[in-house]
Amino acid sequence: MARHLLSLWDFSGKELAAMIEEGLALKKEAAAGVRHQDLAGRTIGMIFEKPSTRTRVSFEAAMYGLGGQVIYLSSRDTQLARNEPLKDMARVMSRYVDGIVVRTFGQEIVEELARYSSVPVINALTDLHHPCQILSDIMTVIETRGDIAGRRIAWVGDGNNMANSWIEAAARLGFRLTLACPEGYDPAPEILARAKAEAGERITLLRDPKEAVREADVINVDVWASMGQEDEAEKRLAVFAPYQLNAELLEAAENDPVVLHCLPAHRGEEITDEVLEGPQCAAWDQAENKLHIHKAILRRFIA
Numbered sequence: 001m002a003r004h005l006l007s008l009w010d011f012s013g014k015e016l017a018a019m020i021e022e023g024l025a026l027k028k029e030a031a032a033g034v035r036h037q038d039l040a041g042r043t044i045g046m047i048f049e050k051p052s053t054r055t056r057v058s059f060e061a062a063m064y065g066l067g068g069q070v071i072y073l074s075s076r077d078t079q080l081a082r083n084e085p086l087k088d089m090a091r092v093m094s095r096y097v098d099g100i101v102v103r104t105f106g107q108e109i110v111e112e113l114a115r116y117s118s119v120p121v122i123n124a125l126t127d128l129h130h131p132c133q134i135l136s137d138i139m140t141v142i143e144t145r146g147d148i149a150g151r152r153i154a155w156v157g158d159g160n161n162m163a164n165s166w167i168e169a170a171a172r173l174g175f176r177l178t179l180a181c182p183e184g185y186d187p188a189p190e191i192l193a194r195a196k197a198e199a200g201e202r203i204t205l206l207r208d209p210k211e212a213v214r215e216a217d218v219i220n221v222d223v224w225a226s227m228g229q230e231d232e233a234e235k236r237l238a239v240f241a242p243y244q245l246n247a248e249l250l251e252a253a254e255n256d257p258v259v260l261h262c263l264p265a266h267r268g269e270e271i272t273d274e275v276l277e278g279p280q281c282a283a284w285d286q287a288e289n290k291l292h293i294h295k296a297i298l299r300r301f302i303a
Helices: 013-031 054-065 086-093 107-116 131-145 161-173 189-202 209-213 230-243 247-251 283-302
Strands: 043-048 069-074 099-103 121-125 152-156 176-180 203-206 218-221 258-261
Touching (some): 013 161, 013 283, 043 054, 054 099, 054 121, 054 283, 086 107, 099 107, 099 283, 121 131, 152 209, 161 176, 189 203, 209 247
Parallel strands (some): 043 069, 043 099, 099 121, 152 176, 218 258
16 A cells, blocks of 8 residues: 655654655765666656646656656646546556656645555645655754754744644654744644644744744745735735844844745745845755755655
8 A cells, every 4th residue: 555745744753854864865975976766667747736846846856866757747737627536537647657746735635646546645735734845944954953853943924834844843853843923824723733732832833023033043934925825915915024034033033043945935025135145044955955855755655
């Protein structure tokens, strides 16, 4: 029976740490010129209802770098737009490819595909979770700050899919997470409640961004209006303005924190150009690490 990566809840802390450690090892090997062919003769299907630059290129480059092949399908290339049942798509795709990478809207889509697929389904983003991104982000934290356990991570802004997956990671990997979100834009309550039941006081939700970043080793931000929320963009600009990561907010942090942004960044909105281009920002290493963590994920699930 295939094992899927639908959210970080699917794995123990030990399993998540092993994936991250493998990503770090693969990055070192790539720098040393080591090449792998673990997935020669294997093929993944990538179903992307939501377009992406970094996620698509990093998954494709990872699969090709491991000797495998990729079939990319946008929403117009599948029968989803014409209401083919997901269970039918899953059962057919399973007979063509060795794994399915999905970037879509509803979490129920990846869950139903996984229910009927006989090959692994990997969640490359839904509106509820973004597990692969968080694994590459934690890989970046380890590179810049050392062991993740006990670190203080701050999330500033929307309680979106990224925030949800950071909450799950905090519950499983032992670091402290403080989130600062405007009222009405909190993370998914069921995810927060489950994580707090596991992690207790290590996970905190606040309203004041300066309080959230004060002791942080890492500050995370993301866009204020995600794909599919374009009609809310103007309202969100006003609501989230006090949550911008700018020089003033960065100065409120006492531990010279690393700045993370999963990109693309809206400069002058959730982050200023000064901070994004500043010496504390690791967004470019963070983006590169998607390639290496995706290799680790593909080796683990497809090989």
